[in-house]
Amino acid sequence: MAERLPILHLVGLPSTKLQSSHALLHHTLGNGSFDTFSAMSSHLVASVGVLKQGSRWTEEVDRVLGVALTECKPVYLGFPTDLFHVKVSSEGLKTPLPYPHSAPPLPPSAASKGQPQENTVENNPILEHVIKEITERFKAAKKPIAIIDICADRFGCGPGLRELVEKSGIRFFETPMGKSVLDEQHPQYGGAYVGKNSLPAIRQEVESADWVLMCGKLESDFNSGSFTFDLPPQQTIELHSFETKIGFAAYPHTDIRSVVPLLTKALAAAVKDLGGKKEIKNGEKKVIEQGEQQRKDAQAVPKGENMGGEILHKWLWPRIGKFFKAHDLIIAETGTTSFGIVNVPFPSTATCIVQTLWGSIGWATGATLGVALAATERKEPGRTILITGEGSLQMSIQEVGTMVKMGVKPYLFVINNDGYEIERQIHGVTAKYNDIQMYDHQKMLPFFVGRNNSIAHASYEVHTPQELDTLLNDPEFNKPDKIRLIEVFMPRGDAPESLLNQAKLTAQANAKV
Template sequence: MSEITLGRYLFERLKQVEVNTVFGLPGDFNLCLLDKLYEVDGMRWAGNANELNAAYAADGYSRVKKLAAIITTFGVGELSALNGIAGSYSEHVGLLHIVGVPSISSQAKQLLLHHTLGNGDFTVFHRMSSNISQTTAFIKDINSAASEIDRCIRTAYVYQRPVYLALPANLVDDLVPASLLNTPIDLSLKPNDPEAEDEVIQTVCEMVQKAKNPVILVDACASRHDVKKETKDLIDATQFPAFVTPMGKGGVDEQHPRFGGVYVGTLSKPDVKEAVESADLVLSVGAILSDFNTGSFSYSYKTNNIVEFHSDYIKIKNATFPGVQFKFVLQKLVKAIKPFVKDYTPVPVPTLKLINSPHSPQTPLTQEWVWTKLSSWLREGDVVITETGTSAFGIVQTRFPNNTTGISQVLWGSIGYSVGAALGAVAAAEEVDKEKRVILFVGDGSLQLTVQEISTMIRWGLTPYIFVLNNDGYTIERLIHGEKAGYNDIQNWDHLALLPTFGAKVYDSIRVSTTGEFEQLTQSAEFAKNSKIRLIEVMLPTMDAPLNLVKQAQLTANTNKQQ
């Protein structure tokens, strides 16, 4: 074909960048566009239960494959997705938000259409999204439409942020040259300014040479902006102790001999806290210094010698180098740094003790026991998703196998995020490696916000492990305020009935209440196989929580009371 429709062009481009599943919901302004998806071999329309869940799913998909797409309809659909899109923006997750909008003629005539505010303003929702998008495009001219699509896809991938793309209903059937598909979208980073880059590398090497007790601290953007390999190479080249933040979990292989644990300011284990805070040089990779990620801003470095490596700038002490990207800097630093660390003698790193105290098989489960025991069940390549709440804090004390992907939403913290994200992650994992396991940990309260997306998992035959931590309501909220308050209570569900209710035919629904039941489950070779969708209800005491969450809740409560 010499020409193809603009709608097909969009989906061909997404396929070229390995976005094979598209999330969202149909609406009358995007129906003609959705027709075109089925013209592209290998593309899957997920068909979500609602737009918010679709946005969460796109977020989870992108965290596995580095880019995702969601399609909503104008007004009611796109606004329903914005909470999820905002979370992707705050946490550096690349996705393309495609909105089917009314035809250009309808906009020009300012028709009083449904899904509008009734005032003839067809740009208001676009303006809303512009505040949580790296860039936006509102297609109006078929001659520039293809290049705008390419620009949006590139921007979402390179900057790892959401991008808003509005497609009028009348343009999706217009034709563009098919030959445009022959030139791949350039997803490469532009080179750094050589002088600025050289100055950064020289300065860092000089600081490293003088340091006696340096550490490397890895945060979320190391994973988001794809420098996990460069970070590992830096650890290997220097042999400095390496630590991660809660959001950075999975950014460093935790079986690495130089891995020392998770640093969360005052909430850290004492030996980790001492190791990081006594350093005379901190090499920080991809930091996102939010309250829950830093123990309510309780970092207490004893040094001003801090180098922050970011995706689009470097900060050395008080000097900032804008536009200098950490991927290229880290690659060159690894090659340059060896002569400057030749006199460094590696110091011991803190070790994580994973031995549970002796117990009877009838011992009731506790958070502390479950998160410690989990370390021995996870395997290399797993994708582990934890909900904001006890799960996101508990997973900090679990030691990951190598090449484990950790997904949590510590900064944005939207309750219910993890269920939608698990759908996206398991769809992406299936496309990457059918043996890859996706394991979700979600509280019984959080589950109730987004439970419908389990039906989408079943629809596509996806096989995640869904661990429902049943502690009778919103425990994280109870810890912050209102332990006995009715607003932290929820209606108790029959969790074991959820999978068949949503139509599952091949599944496991299991309840565990004791350490013996949990151990028997995790020691089962059949249970370890990624062969069916499973829901495991884990019964826990209402006010039982990981110790670091208890402390964080106290800090948060005090912050909320401050004037």
């Protein structure tokens, strides 16, 4: 729900007969009630449906699925055992389910004829006004930019937004949750904007803009540098899932999926009317050049470091960024990884998968299983790469066994820095609850593979920059032909600069009354 994902939670229930008799069954609270868990789930999903005897089953299934696909949020569907094999009409299959990347129709209350209609400027005068207002503001702006956030990706607007920035000529930035939605190698890409946790010149460029198109904004604490976005509402346009905000005004029935294609055409026409794309003035060029240099500095692997010494974060992230290739799927665990990866440049077709808002420690290992399975359906599968911590891994380590079972071959980078480093940085540097029972990770893959030695696997441990650099440069290592575990030993207390900054911002935010 927090991460805006259209998940179907399909829940098996006892038969309608047993439910009606309030039988005391296992997996219940022993009180004869069978609606406790659906009631609990109602707070965590966009819609709850429970099939009952004599209800309109197919319509209810379609309704719940439709909510998930339209709103890009999870739904709950309870299915009693005695309804599995009931024969029903196939009539409902003739009506396609909504597609999450398509603009939703206008609801009857907003449609001029009282029936759902396509959301176009002809049917929706509010949408027409919004496009015109944004375009007029664009024409008057001297320094327009765009910021790409996560909901733009969830609703499939990445390709449309790329066309928009290219035809309008504006520079674009991304939040941590919006990382890799657009091409980070694009000449108009300006970097990651995270409020006060941004690189200084990037922050200056963004916050000095006089026309900001905020696409799919989700201003959570870690996604905004503890709510330090400094974007005056008067100069900001926000494209949301089901509305558009311009300045202090909000316009319903103008969702991002409807607005983006129409706005792209309008801005392209405006650029033509203005005689070409807006020129960047000398003073602004200097800020941009400073931002580009700061990005290069953040991405450069430090030279002159003791390659035989300890692996530090300031060396690790630039170096591992050079390991990434086109079509790679990189899963960044909640913790030091999700902060270290922010300013790492991704190849044009690589994808970053991160859980910035909910931030569940251990999430990434299970997510890697799902990503690796989904990648088998792609034309260009790419490599699946997990970067996690040894503490996070303990939360869901059993999913590595399922990876072996399903035959997927991800790279599993495990940062071993003797416990929960992100928790130590935020609160509890010496607290015992941030210590963990240390596993012998070199025995992990042999343990999960078991006696079936036909499954290709390999384990490595690296203690120095030289050892990791040699491994990452190895042509054989770069072939995704086996499941691999790479244990990266790092000193306790070291952390990415962005995490250190976030820890300070979090402390300041928590100290306010």
